[in-house]
Each structure stands twice: as C-alpha cells, then as structure tokens.
Amino acid sequence: MIDVGASRLSEVEKASSHGSAALCFSNVSASYGPYRALFSVSFSVPAGSVVALLGANGAGKSTVARVATGLVPVTGGHVFFHGTDITGWSAWRIARLGLVHAPEGRSVFATLTVEENLELDFVKSAGRHRADQAVERAYGFFPRLKERRRQLAGTLSGGEQRMLSLARVLSVPPKMLIVDELTFGLSPGIAAEVFSSLRALKDQGCTLLVVEQHVHQALAIAERAVVLAHGSIAYEGPISEMGDLAERLLGGKTAS
Amino acid sequence: MSQLLTYVLLGLPYGCIYALIALGLVLTYKSSRVFNLAFGAQAYVSAVVFYVAVRSGHWPIWAAGLVSIVVVGPLLGLLLDRLLFRHIRVAATVVKLGAAIGLLLGIPEITQVIVGTQPQDNPPSLFLPPSWVFKLAGTRVNGTEVSTVLAAAIVVVGLWVLFRFSTLGLEMRAVSESPRMVELVGVNSGEVSSVAWMLSSLLAGLAGVLLAPLFATLDSYNFTLLLIAAIAAAALGGLASFPWTVLGAVAIGVAQEVMTGYLPLNSVLASGLRPALPFVVLILALLFHPGLRSSQDEGDPLASCDPPPLRAVPVKAHREHLIDLSLPSLFTPLVVALAIGSCLTWVPQIWVGVITVGLTYATILLSLTVLTGMGGQISLCQATFAGIGAFAAGQLATHLGLGFIEGLAIGAVLAGVLGLLLALPALRLGGLALALGTLAFALLADNLLFPLSWVGNGQSGVYVPRPQIGPISFAGTRSFFLLVLAVLVICGVAIALLRKGTTGRFLAAMGGSEVAAGAIGINVHWAKMTAFVVSAVIAGIGGAMYGSYQGAVGADNFNTLISLLYLVLVVTFGVKTVAGAVNAGLAYAVLDHLLASAPSRFGGLAALLFGMGAVAFALHPQGLADLFTARWKDQLDRLRHPWHGRETVEVS
Ligand SMILES: Nc1ncnc2c1ncn2[C@@H]1O[C@H](COP(=O)(O)OP(=O)(O)OP(=O)(O)O)[C@@H](O)[C@H]1O
Ligand SMILES: [Mg+2]
Numbered sequence: 042m043i044d045v046g047a048s049r050l051s052e053v054e055k056a057s058s059h060g061s062a063a064l065c066f067s068n069v070s071a072s073y074g075p076y077r078a079l080f081s082v083s084f085s086v087p088a089g090s091v092v093a094l095l096g097a098n099g100a101g102k103s104t105v106a107r108v109a110t111g112l113v114p115v116t117g118g119h120v121f122f123h124g125t126d127i128t129g130w131s132a133w134r135i136a137r138l139g140l141v142h143a144p145e146g147r148s149v150f151a152t153l154t155v156e157e158n159l160e161l162d163f164v165k166s167a168g169r170h171r172a173d174q175a176v177e178r179a180y181g182f183f184p185r186l187k188e189r190r191r192q193l194a195g196t197l198s199g200g201e202q203r204m205l206s207l208a209r210v211l212s213v214p215p216k217m218l219i220v221d222e223l224t225f226g227l228s229p230g231i232a233a234e235v236f237s238s239l240r241a242l243k244d245q246g247c248t249l250l251v252v253e254q255h256v257h258q259a260l261a262i263a264e265r266a267v268v269l270a271h272g273s274i275a276y277e278g279p280i281s282e283m284g285d286l287a288e289r290l291l292g293g294k295t296a297s
Numbered sequence: 298m299s300q301l302l303t304y305v306l307l308g309l310p311y312g313c314i315y316a317l318i319a320l321g322l323v324l325t326y327k328s329s330r331v332f333n334l335a336f337g338a339q340a341y342v343s344a345v346v347f348y349v350a351v352r353s354g355h356w357p358i359w360a361a362g363l364v365s366i367v368v369v370g371p372l373l374g375l376l377l378d379r380l381l382f383r384h385i386r387v388a389a390t391v392v393k394l395g396a397a398i399g400l401l402l403g404i405p406e407i408t409q410v411i412v413g414t415q416p417q418d419n420p421p422s423l424f425l426p427p428s429w430v431f432k433l434a435g436t437r438v439n440g441t442e443v444s445t446v447l448a449a450a451i452v453v454v455g456l457w458v459l460f461r462f463s464t465l466g467l468e469m470r471a472v473s474e475s476p477r478m479v480e481l482v483g484v485n486s487g488e489v490s491s492v493a494w495m496l497s498s499l500l501a502g503l504a505g506v507l508l509a510p511l512f513a514t515l516d517s518y519n520f521t522l523l524l525i526a527a528i529a530a531a532a533l534g535g536l537a538s539f540p541w542t543v544l545g546a547v548a549i550g551v552a553q554e555v556m557t558g559y560l561p562l563n564s565v566l567a568s569g570l571r572p573a574l575p576f577v578v579l580i581l582a583l584l585f586h587p588g589l590r591s592s593q594d595e596g597d598p599l600a601s602c603d604p605p606p607l608r609a610v611p612v613k614a615h616r617e618h619l620i621d622l623s624l625p626s627l628f629t630p631l632v633v634a635l636a637i638g639s640c641l642t643w644v645p646q647i648w649v650g651v652i653t654v655g656l657t658y659a660t661i662l663l664s665l666t667v668l669t670g671m672g673g674q675i676s677l678c679q680a681t682f683a684g685i686g687a688f689a690a691g692q693l694a695t696h697l698g699l700g701f702i703e704g705l706a707i708g709a710v711l712a713g714v715l716g717l718l719l720a721l722p723a724l725r726l727g728g729l730a731l732a733l734g735t736l737a738f739a740l741l742a743d744n745l746l747f748p749l750s751w752v753g754n755g756q757s758g759v760y761v762p763r764p765q766i767g768p769i770s771f772a773g774t775r776s777f778f779l780l781v782l783a784v785l786v787i788c789g790v791a792i793a794l795l796r797k798g799t800t801g802r803f804l805a806a807m808g809g810s811e812v813a814a815g816a817i818g819i820n821v822h823w824a825k826m827t828a829f830v831v832s833a834v835i836a837g838i839g840g841a842m843y844g845s846y847q848g849a850v851g852a853d854n855f856n857t858l859i860s861l862l863y864l865v866l867v868v869t870f871g872v873k874t875v876a877g878a879v880n881a882g883l884a885y886a887v888l889d890h891l892l893a894s895a896p897s898r899f900g901g902l903a904a905l906l907f908g909m910g911a912v913a914f915a916l917h918p919q920g921l922a923d924l925f926t927a928r929w930k931d932q933l934d935r936l937r938h939p940w941h942g943r944e945t946v947e948v949s
Pocket of ligand 2: 102103104145221
C-alpha cells in the first residue's frame with residue numbers, strides 16, 4: 042500500500058518538477074463520512090490552461106473542486122498545487138497559496154454588504170493598504186456593484202451575486218481559479234458575460250478549472266477536458282481528441 | 298421623580314453586568330452556533346479566583362484582577378472551544394445544550410473540589426471600594442456601582458469599534474455566517490472563533506468579578522441567576538443584535554430595582570416577581586420576537602460539504618425491540634430477573650432503597666425519552682412536572698386525607714394539564730427557543746409556584762405517604778420497590794406502544810424535520826401537544842413515586858437545577874431508548890448514594906461526573922452506552938459474517 046503510494050508520488054513529482062502542472066490529483070479518493078464520492082482520481086491541470094470538468098449530475102465534479110481546496114478531506118492519494126503537496130492542508134492555507142474556489146450555489150456572504158464582501162477578500166490577498174484600490178478596481182468591472190455597495194449581498198439578485206464573486210477574482214487575479222457552475226440559473230446574456238470574464242482571466246495567465254453544465258460554452262474556452270463518471274475519471278485529454286464523447290455530453294446536456 | 302431616579306441608578310450596575318454576559322452569549326452564538334449556558338459558571342470561576350487571590354493570597358487588586366479576568370477567563374474559553382465546542386458546531390441542538398448544561402453543572406463543582414466549600418464572605422471589589430460614596434442627583438452612589446457602569450461602558454464601546462471598524466470584527470461576522478466560506482478567502486476560521494470565545498469568556502470573567510461585591514457571599518447560584526437575566530437580554534436582542542442586547546440588559550436590571558421600589562413590601566409579588574422578572578421577559582421575548590421564532594439563520598451555503606449526521610441510534614433498535622435493553626436478547630431478561638429477585642430477597646434494605654430511588658428517577662427520565670428522544674423537543678422543566686405530581690399527592694393526602702394512589706392520579710392529571718398549557722405557547726417554538734422557554738418556565742415555578750404553602754410549601758416541604766392499595770400496604774422497602782418497578786414498566790410499555798403507533802411515527806417524523814413533517818400532512822401541533830402531555834404525565838407519576846419514597850419533599854427536590862440534571866443524565870445514557878432512561882436513573886442514584894458519605898467538597902461530584910458525561914456524549918453523539926453496545930454488536934457481527942460490513946457504503 043505504502044509502496045504503491047510512494048511510486049506514484051515520484052511519478053507525480055517528476056510531472057510537477059517540469060513546472061507544467063498547476064493542479065495535480067494523484068489517485069485521490071474522498072468520501073463524505075461513510076459515503077465514498079471519488080475513487081482514485083488522477084488528472085492534472087497544466088499551468089496557464091483552461092480545463093473543463095464535465096460529468097453527469099452526482100458524478101463528483103463539485104467534490105473534486107472541494108477536495109482541491111481543502112473543504113472535503115482526502116482519504117487517499119495526493120493533491121499537488123504547483124508542485125507543493127497540499128494533501129490534508131486546511132482550506133485557508135490553500136487559499137493563501139493562490140488557489141481560489143468559487144463554490145456551487147451562493148458564494149457571497151449574505152449578511153455582509155457588497156463592500157464588506159470585497160474588503161474581506163482583499164485584506165488577505167492584497168494587504169490592508171491596497172485593499173481599497175482593489176475594491177475600486179472591482180467596481181470598475183461591474184459598476185452596478187458600486188451602486189449597491191451598502192446593500193447586503195444576500196439581497197442581490199442571483200446574477201449580481203455572481204458578478205460580485207467574479208469581481209473579486211477579476212480585481213486581484215489568483216494563480217488558479219476553480220469555478221463551480223458559475224452560470225447556473227443565469228440568463229444567456231449574463232452567462233456569456235461571465236464566460237468573457239473568464240476568458241479575460243485566462244489572458245492574464247490565471248489557470249482555470251471550469252465546472253459547467255453549459256458544455257458547449259465551457260468547451261469553447263477550454264483546451265482540455267476531464268470527464269468524471271461515478272466518481273472516476275472517464276476521459277482526460279485535449280478537447281480535440283474527445284471525439285464523440287463531447288457530442289454525447291453535448292447532446293445529453295442540451296436536451297435536458 | 299427623584300425617587301424613580303434612585304431606583305434607576307441602583308439598577309444600572311446590575312443591568313451592565315447582565316449586558317456583559319449577554320454580549321458574550323450573542324458573540325459565541327453567532328460565531329460558533331453554541332448557546333453557552335456555561336458563561337454563568339465561567340463568571341463564577343473568575344470571581345472565585347479573584348476572591349482567593351485577594352483574600353487568601355493577599356495579592357494586590359490589580360494583579361488579582363489581571364489574572365482572574367484577562368488570564369483565567371479567556372483561557373477557559375479557549376479550552377472549551379478547542380476541546381469541545383468547535384467539534385459540535387453542526388451537532389443537534391440537544392447535543393450542544395447538553396454539553397453546555399453539563400459544564401454549567403460541572404464547573405462550579407470542580408471549583409469547589411479545588412478551593413473547598415468554606416463560605417467566601419465579603420468579596421472584594423475590583424476598582425473603587427463601596428466605601429467611596431458620592432451624591433449624584435440627590436442619590437448616594439458608591440464606588441463599586443460607578444466602576445461597574447464605567448467598565449461595562451468601556452467594553453461596549455470597545456466591542457462596537459471592533460465589530461464596526463476592524464478586520465477581525467469583519468472576519469467574526471463572516472465566520473458567523475459560514476466558517477468554510479471564510480476559509481476560502483484565506484482566513485483561519487478556527488482562530489477567529491477562538492478569539493470570539495476568548496473575548497466572550499473575558500466578558501464573563503469581568504462580569505463575575507464585578508458582580509461578586511454586590512452580594513454578601515460568593516455563591517454559584519447567584520451566577521446562575523445572572524446567566525438567566527443575560528439570556529433574557531440576549532433574547533431581547535434576537536440572539537443577534539448587540540445594541541438591543543445591551544439595551545435589554547440594562548432595562549431588565551433597572552426594571553428589577555424599580556419594581557422593588559414600587560411594589561408593596563412583603564407581598565408575594567415583591568418577593569417572587571422581582572427575581573422572576575427576567576424569566577417573564579425571556580418567555581415574552583421568545584414568544585413575540587419574530588427573529589427568534591423563525592430562525593433568521595441565513596444558513597451556511599457550504600453546509601453540503603459535511604457528511605450527513607450520525608444517527609443517534611441504529612434504526613434496527615427501533616424496529617426490532619420495543620424495549621431495547623441494549624444487551625444481547627437472551628442474556629438481558631435473565632440478568633434483570635436475577636436482579637429483581639435479589640432485591641426482593643437478600644439485598645440489604647439500604648441498597649434496595651437506592652435502587653428504588655433510581656427507578657423513580659428512571660420513571661421521570663422516561664418523560665424525556667418521549668419528548669426529546671421521540672419528538673426532538675428539548676424541555677428543561679421536567680422536574681417542575683415531577684414536583685407537581687409529588688406535591689399534589691402529598692397535599693391531597695395531608696389536607697383531604699386522600700390515598701396516595703388517588704393523589705398520584707390527580708397529580709399526574711394536573712401535571713398533564715400544565716403540560717398542555719405549556720405546549721400551547723411552545724407550539725410556536727422549537728429547538729433552542731423551546732429549551733430556553735421551558736427553562737424560564739421552570740424558574741418561574743421555582744420562584745412563584747413552589748414557595749406557596751399549598752403547593753411545595755417552600756423549604757419546609759410536603760409529606761407524601763407510602764401507598765396502600767386495598768388491603769395491601771406498600772410501606773415496606775421491598776414491597777415499595779416492587780410497586781415502583783411496576784409503575785416504571787407500565788410507563789415504559791406505554792411509551793413503547795406510543796412509539797409503535799401512529800403518533801409515534803408522527804413524532805419521529807417531526808423529530809427529523811418539523812417543516813417537512815408538516816408539509817407531508819402531519820398535524821405537527823397535535824403530535825407536539827401529545828408529546829408534551831404524555832411527557833408531563835409520566836414526569837408527574839415519577840415525581841409522586843419519588844416523593845413517596847422520600848416521605849417528605851420540598852421545592853429543592855424539584856428545582857431548575859434538578860431539571861437541568863435530568864437532561865444531562867438522559868442525554869449521557871441515551872435519550873432515544875427506555876434502557877437509556879433506566880440506566881441513567883440507576884447510575885445517578887447509586888453514585889449519589891456512594892458520594893453521600895464523601896467529604897463535603899466532593900458532595901457535588903455526581904453532578905460533576907454526569908456533567909462531564911454529557912460533554913463526552915456531545916463528542917460521541919450516539920450516546921455513550923449506545924456507542925459501546927453498537928461497537929460491541931459490530932464486533933460480534935464481524936465475527937459472525939467476516940465478509941460483511943467491512944467496506945464502507947459506496948454511493949454512486
Ligand atoms: N454532504 C454529502 N454527504 C453525502 N454525500 C454527498 C454529499 N455531498 C455530495 N455527496 C454525494 O457525492 C457524490 C458526488 O457529488 P457532487 O456534488 O460532487 O456531484 P456533482 O458532480 O457536482 O453533481 P451536480 O452536477 O449535480 O452538481 C454524489 O453521489 C452525492 O450524492
Ligand atoms: Mg456540483
């Protein structure tokens with residue numbers, strides 16, 4: 042058991058020593074109490090690239106995102122971020138490394154105002170004195186947020202809340218961003234706006250792992266795809282080589 | 298007018314001290330979702346440390362104050378957070394309350410074990426001495442009062458600045474919404490909530506040291522009352538708003554003094570209502586504060602990262618054994634039969650007596666099995682119901698010459714009626730609010746009902762006869778044991794039947810989720826009322842049996858602390874099963890008897906042990922006894938079917 046782990050480890054170290062992988066899962070298993078959700082999942086996200094994480098409902102996409110950022114504990118295997126073994130790290134330490142996770146559903150503090158939400162973010166990522174500049178920059182991306190700066194974030198519309206989440210990362214781009222169904226429930230127009238924001242982030246050199254139900258749009262900005270099925274990897278590789286898997290996913294998802 | 302001002306000025310220091318604890322309650326409730334009833338006990342600890350340092354250690358006041366408030370207070374808070382409360386943030390309310398009550402009961406006992414029980418008279422004051430008197434608007438104000446108000450004012454302003462302007466304050470507010478999401482922006486939420494705990498424990502310590510000189514001696518009971526007033530203030534603030542909490546606390550303190558001034562002296566109103574005011578306020582706040590009834594909790598958006606909670610008891614236990622004695626099925630009846638046979642023959646009378654008391658406790662605890670175990674409703678006033686049963690049986694026998702059994706029946710009905718009356722307002726409450734409401738109710742009964750000569754007759758108590766059914770007398774120890782056992786079995790079977798029937802299913806559904814139960818067409822109100830009435834009746838019966846065994850009982854046998862002890866007992870041993878209640882009752886009686894001859898400083902050791910038991914339970918919410926039997930059964934299963942049960946359940 043230990044031997045296998047060690048040999049995998051060296052493989053991974055080899056891979057990450059090339060400096061190519063921003064995020065690397067090596068035989069990662071995870072479970073919620075007694076319920077296992079991931080079974081020995083291995084994949085890597087090359088630095089600076091955009092990877093789409095696809096799969097049916099319940100396949101384990103959100104769990105991958107949570108494991109990567111330390112919200113759900115790893116029960117087996119290793120997670121690397123830019124060559125650092127972050128297995129078992131607590132979420133706040135991982136966040137400070139520059140791996141940011143916009144979780145599924147509401148991802149803003151409902152009981153804080155818009156401005157306080159932004160401040161909370163930037164005090165840690167940009168330091169106290171530069172926080173104000175960062176907040177102003179965030180308003181620059183979405184002027185609508187500035188109008189509502191004193192409003193409680195919980196009273197924003199779903200789309201505005203998503204803007205708030207995006208504004209934080211656009212203002213101070215992280216090394217890597219994991220977005221989990223950021224466009225869920227948004228109108229097509231706003232969803233397109235979200236995707237163009239993501240593209241802007243990519244152009245600034247931010248690595249992206251995108252969990253999406255809008256498969257065609259996700260595939261349009263991504264270079265590689267990871268497909269999960271029942272908690273295991275079904276496909277990992279460039280989008281061009283996906284073949285009819287993409288068609289099947291596209292067909293399945295758009296029909297539903 | 299100037300007279301009114303006098304009373305206002307007198308009440309102000311009390312109000313300020315209430316405010317300190319109340320702020321701590323709100324702070325920790327917001328940052329860790331734990332309603333820490335132990336703050337009263339923590340205040341007591343700091344006060345004792347201060348007293349001992351000054352009076353025995355002859356330390357200078359400032360050093361004693363520094364150690365007791367700034368060192369001991371926060372340290373205790375940090376310990377509680379690290380060792381206990383942070384692990385039970387998402388646990389069920391009954392678990393969290395059980396742990397806090399365990400500490401409330403246990404901490405003063407530990408303190409007494411350490412410093413002894415000699416009275417601590419004339420506590421010193423922190424800043425200005427009470428001898429320092431000056432006149433304000435025609436009223437004499439002494440130094441203790443001035444320093445109390447000043448200290449509280451500084452703290453309140455400091456907290457306001459902290460929360461309004463500092464990063465730490467912002468982080469604390471964010472943690473109160475979702476500790477996980479805070480971690481995602483790179484903040485160590487564990488550290489932030491530790492700070493909240495240390496801060497609120499510091500407030501509690503300060504309150505304790507400030508409060509002490511207002512009384513003639515240090516007595517942990519005063520600190521419990523302080524806690525209740527603070528709870529009322531926190532409820533006025535909706536467990537969320539700091540300014541309203543402070544205002545509420547000051548208003549309660551002032552109103553108490555004003556009432557003392559204007560109510561006729563020596564009337565029941567003056568002697569009973571003044572201390573009872575916080576309880577009345579608490580009940581009213583719970584009933585009418587919109588924020589408390591419908592929990593305004595925004596909910597943690599990342600709650601779905603947690604695995605589903607452990608079931609408190611394996612489902613099998615419900616289905617297969619009506620009265621699950623939690624031991625292998627053939628073995629148990631044999632042991633029980635042997636034990637009963639022994640009690641009827643050779644066991645010394647004194648031990649039969651101890652076991653009898655244990656069985657009466659068990660009967661009372663069964664009332665919590667119904668209400669809390671089956672219905673998920675937490676009651677902190679079961680001793681009140683038990684008291685009603687005992688006092689009714691005693692009073693009816695003394696004054697009307699009724700037999701014990703008739704008295705018991707009437708007492709049980711009275712308790713049931715009271716249960717119904719309590720259920721009506723309780724229909725609007727749930728979870729923590731219900732627990733606090735019943736707590737206030739129990740305290741009201743302590744102060745207004747039980748002192749009455751026709752109810753509990755205060756400290757003098759009431760005589761309760763031994764039963765006589767037809768020609769058979771149950772005055773003898775062994776025959777009375779048999780009767781108590783029979784009553785317990787009847788109650789146990791009644792509960793088992795209730796659980797099996799429709800109402801039991803409804804209750805079980807309600808225990809899961811009241812809203813969901815209502816949504817699928819279960820009459821939640823009806824089920825809740827049934828649970829309350831049945832529970833009150835059983836408690837009344839158990840109380841009457843207990844009273845009959847003791848021969849004479851008074852208000853002290855059924856006061857609020859006893860109610861808290863009941864919850865802790867039953868929580869420790871398993872609130873879901875009849876066996877849990879029986880084990881708890883027997884264990885407490887035996888331990889209490891063994892400790893009766895110990896030196897006085899160990900007198901409260903039983904309460905301490907069970908308090909700690911509840912704390913241990915909070916960390917293993919399956920119930921300690923259930924946990925051990927579950928493990929044992931698991932081992933057995935593995936031996937029998939080695940290929941089963943090893944793999945974790947796979948979900949795909
Ligand atoms: N808190 C939890 N407790 C137990 N099991 C969970 C929990 N959260 C998720 N699961 C299970 O883990 C598996 C993977 O869930 P996950 O949320 O990762 O799926 P997903 O791919 O994100 O699905 P969706 O597209 O619906 O968001 C599912 O089978 C789910 O039931
Ligand atoms: Mg998901």
